[in-house]
Amino acid sequence: MTPALQIFAGPRARRQLAEQGLRPEAVRIIPAAAGGPKGLILKHLDQFIFGEWLAKSQQEVHLLGASIGAWRMSAACLAHTPGEVADVFERLAQDYVHQRYDSEPGKAPSADTVSRTFALALDAVFGGREQQVLSHPRWRLHLFTSRGRGLLSRERRGLTPLGYLCAFAANALSRQAMQAWLERVVFSDPRAPLPLDLGDYRSEQVALQPGNLQASLLASCSIPFWLRAVSEIAGARAGAYWDGGMTDYHLHLNYASMVKGRDGGASGLVLYPHFQRHVVPGWLDKGLKHRHRSSPFLDNVVLLAPHPDWVKQLPRGKLPDRADFQHYGDDVNARATAWLRAIGESARLRDEFAALCERPSIQAEAL
Secondary structure, three states, X not given: OOOOEEEEXXXXXXXXXXXXXXXXXXXXXXXXXXXXXXXXXXXXXXXHHHHHHHHHOOOOEEEEEEOHHHHHHHHHHHOOOHHHHHHHHHHHHHHHHOOOOOOOOOOOOOHHHHHHHHHHHHHHHHOOOHHHHOOOOOEEEEEEEEEEOHHHOOOOOOHHHHHHHHHHHHHHHOOHHHHHOEEEEEEEOOOOOOOOOOOOOOEEEEEOOOOOHHHHHHHHOOOEOOEOOEOOOXXXXXXXXXXXXXXXXXXXXXXXXXXXXXXXXXXXXXXXXXXXXXXXXXXXXXXXXXHOOOXXXXXXXXXXXXXXXXXXXXXXXXXXXOHHHHHHOOOHHHHHHHHHHHHHHOHHHHHHHHHHOOOOOOOOEEO
């Protein structure tokens, strides 16, 4: 039978896995990538990791998320017991799978409609529970957004497309050049700043609070042109805030710079449940294959990804993705059926990971 799960690791993480296996107390950071429906494939892994596996340890763990990854990590912070973990990730999957936006037959819904509907969905889950998210005894949440600069400092008809065209051209020259158009803004748990060096890209950290949690989460999920930018976020500078994946698609951050935990423990490992092997820096880097390579930033990263041959067995031979909205059109039930089947099959990722964690030594492939 084709394995469902592959495990990759940076050089330091690979040595540690070979010598000690993978222990929950070694994990200090869990990133969660942008990528829309692809993140659904990680539901069973999320339930196991947050509900059972990490419960065997006691350390503080930083949860980093952009777009759907921000939604996943915020959901994790809602749950304080294994039973709650199972429930919140089940609800996240069901809400995402069955999302429906009013529009004329055969036409895409407007950005205003999608933003309004999505904001209501977030409020249904997190409304009145913001303090619960921010008071988890162990998890420290960090939500990634992209703040516009120059032509992108405000959302304006005509000028916003031009601004993104400029950002695309700048990024083609260098990732640093894109800083003139989009900057990274991380909304972070005020109890513990993100323990990483963010000097690789123009960055700012803003304290998460009950009054800005939903707005920053909506901003992190606001794909340009699909949703409206979020322009007013309490505690943050004025401006247009978009999907965190624009600057940090797969959160290719300087994890090797991780500082020791506040409890004095070793700096530890980054456990990265992902939907592919490559950690792509920004959304505009998707077509720039030379930026998909590993880097010294990933020295202490352990990455979990579905095996490509297993993916071919899923509906349409691929992971769920945004192209399915066009493929299924107004047939929401057909799309939901395909996505739910893929989610059901992904229980194998959880089972294989659980078995892997029982080994005293793990041989991971080079990241």
